[in-house]
Amino acid sequence: MTMPASGPETAPATGFASAMGWSPPAGWPACSYDRCRDILTAPGQRLETETIAIRGVPTRVWKNAPDNLRALLALARTHGQREFVIYEGERVTYDAFHRAVARLAQEMRERGVGKGDRVGLAMRNLPEWPVAFFATEALGAICVPLNAWWTGAELAFGLADSGARLLICDEERWLRILPHRDEMPALEHVLVSRTGAETSVDHPAERLEAVIGAPDAWSSLPDADLPDADIAPDDEATIFYTSGTTGKPKGALGTHRNLLTNIFSSAYSAACAALRRGEVPPEPTHKVGLLVIPLFHVTACSASLMGNLAAGNTLVFMHKWEPVEAFAIIERERVNVTGGVPTIAWQLIEHPERVNYDLSSIEAVAYGGAPSAPELVRRIYTEFGALPGNGWGMTETMATVTSHGGEDYLNRPSSCGPPVAVAELRIMDPEGKRELPCGEVGELWAKGPMVVKGYWNRPDATAETFVDGWVRTGDLARLDEEGFCYIVDRAKDMILRGGENIYSSEVENVLYDHPAVTDAALVGIPHRTLGEEPAAVVHLAPGEQASESELQQWVADRLARFKVPVRVIFSAAILPRNANGKILKSELKKLFAA
Known part of the structure; x- marks a missing residue:
């Protein structure tokens, strides 16, 4: 990789950065963002980009991204005996994970689940969650990750709205759903994990363990290949429901390309940070991450799970977020990366028990999903000894559109960063007719291979929100002269x-x-x-x-x-x-x- 011969003089700190007491190191940045993009995405580079037509719209994509989630599974399989998931006393290797996925996918195929069928997934962060998700994707079916915080009526809505034929859930979610079972006529099969309760005679459910066993036994399953399936990059893969803070949630219909784009977007952001320091982007090394946000959210599933699988990293799940327990896990498992949402980062910093644990393994605290205060950026760096990171995305973009980390985040702590190389941003007037100049506040529009197809069975809402490959985000924002994005507010807020x-x-x-x-x-x-x-x-x-x-x-x-x-x-x-x-x-x- 060609490095920049020399960089500009040290950049001045922004107003917020100066107020926080942070000054850029000498010689930083060594490379402009435009130059970083040119270097990293050039022909022959791992992060090379190309322009293709997606639903008739010319779109920049990562040329070397896997074609579908089956290809990602094949890559994950090569990590063998490395640990993939740790949950309380359970430890699952990549090999055991693949065996469980293959077994469940075969069982689902035998029950008639095929390409385009919807499969509901409703459980807390358990080792079974990624198994159920990837077994569904391996068949070309559409996974519907449901909000595990929802009531029974809300869960029933998601299952009925999506027309799910099969549901995979844990006992707590099943007991909520069961009283509403008659509201989901398309639902034919239910597999329940970690249940000791008897199910209704009228509406039977089966134990998931009867199909794949408990996580500790997955390594004993046959080492089988996945059932055959023909899946294109832009085939439908997921329905993630929007937050639903007003009205009924809408199902964002995502594709295999949407999910896989995040792998290369994360790698690109890390490589940019190195070039900005004047360093050659390092080769990936094994990391341990503490994942404390729900996998039914695109930040955890798409922005986190996909990249960690590709890299062969280890993920630690928690039964429930609790700061002191998190400290113990970080110390015991030598966790390198954690975060999720700003609230969690604040609790890690502010909790008085922090001083009683060795947290020196932490290298980065990253988050998304909500705006963060500039003060949090400084305190992660000065008190936690870690580099802060954030980004911007939404359910309709399957997570990452902008990414921000390291010195750039310290220098612009009120920004959510510049767009990744395959994304484009616009600031539009309220009518959506005119693009506003640099520095003006308007509605943020985003475009790229991470933008979903539209809303499930909602052509009216799709037409209002998605315009010629662009998604109207509803966020008020501005862009600075280098393309860094500043989310000012939700338009409705x-x-x-x-x-x-x-x-x-x-x-x-x-x-x-x-x-x-x-x-x-x-x-x-x-x-x-x-x-x-x-x-x-x-x-x-x-x-x-x-x-x-x-x-x-x-x-x-x-x-x-x-x-x-x-x-x-x-x-x-x-x-x-x-x-x-x-x-x-x-x-x-x-x-x-x-």
């Missing part, structure tokens, strides 16, 4: 006070900068003449104190007066979030009506 726009993330970032605040959200509350006014809900760090007037003055010292919260409510717990890490602002608004 913007507060309009007497004709003045208030972007909640701007005020939230200022609140996060206060040393006592570890969680914050700004919402609009009704006002008779102004329409609405800003109000805040905050959660304070353990042992810290702050008053409403103190926080109001803190914001007033840094932002225009009309942006200062007229009320501040203190929450004893971290703020409520959905499974994707997004704060449930509709719940917070109720606090001000009380």
Whole structure:
């Protein structure tokens, strides 16, 4: 690989970076982002790109990405006896994982599951989750990962809406679904993991262990090949349901290419960071990751699971997130990478028990799914001794569109990074007719091989959201002169006070900068003449104190007066979030009506 001969003078720190006390090292960046892209994606390089037609739209893609998820499984099989998943006392190698996938896929084939059929998947993060997912994908069927936090009625909706023929779930989800069994006429077979309960005579379910055994026994299954299936890169692979914070969730219909794009996007981002330092991108090395976000979310399934499988990394699952237990796991398994959503990163930093554990193995704390405060970026670097990382994506983009890490994130802590080499961004006016110039705030549109086909059985919503290969994200954002993206707010979360726009993330970032605040959200509350006014809900760090007037003055010292919260409510717990890490602002608004 050709390295840049020399770089520009040291870049100045951005305003936020300077405020945090971080200055770029001498000679950084050694390479512009445009030059990084040219080097890494050139013909003959591993990360080479090409332009092809996807659904009639010219689209840049990673030339060397696997054709489908069966190909990824074949690659994962070569990792052999390396550990793939650790869950409590269970340890599953890549070889054992493949044996279980092949056995389950064969059983599913015998039950009539084939290309295009939908298979529901509803369970917490267990070793069985990726087995069920990849067995489905290996057949060319469509996996429907359902939100394990949903109620029985919500789970039944997802199964009925997708028309799932087979459901693979754990006992807790099955007991929720069972009372609604008659609402899912297409459902023919149910396989339940880790169950000791008797199932209904009228609606029988079978134990998953009767097919593949318990995880500790997977290594004893026959070493079989996958059943035959013909799968193209743009064949349908998944239906991930959107958050559904308003109205019924919509099923985003993803493809094999969507999922596999993340593998190369992650590799590209890591290589860019090295070139920016003036270093040759290193060869991949084995890593251990603590995965604490749900696999039914695209950040965990697509952005994390795919790349870790390709690299042969080890993933540690937790039964339930608990900071002290996470510290013990990090120490015991020598975890290198963790994160998920900003709330988890905050808890890792703020928890008083942190000092009692050896966390020196941590190299990176990365997250997505929700905006983060610039203060978090600094504290990961200075207190945790790790490089911070984040990115931006959504269910409709199957995760990664922009990626941000290392020195670039420290230098632009309020950005979610530049687009990866196969992605394009636009900032559009409210009508979607005109692209806005650099620096102006408008709706973010994204394009690339990670954008899903559309919404399952929702042609109306598909036509509104997907336009000639672009997805209208509903996020308000701006781009700087180097293409770095700054998410300003969700369009629907913007507060309009007497004709003045208030972007909640701007005020939230200022609140996060206060040393006592570890969680914050700004919402609009009704006002008779102004329409609405800003109000805040905050959660304070353990042992810290702050008053409403103190926080109001803190914001007033840094932002225009009309942006200062007229009320501040203190929450004893971290703020409520959905499974994707997004704060449930509709719940917070109720606090001000009380």
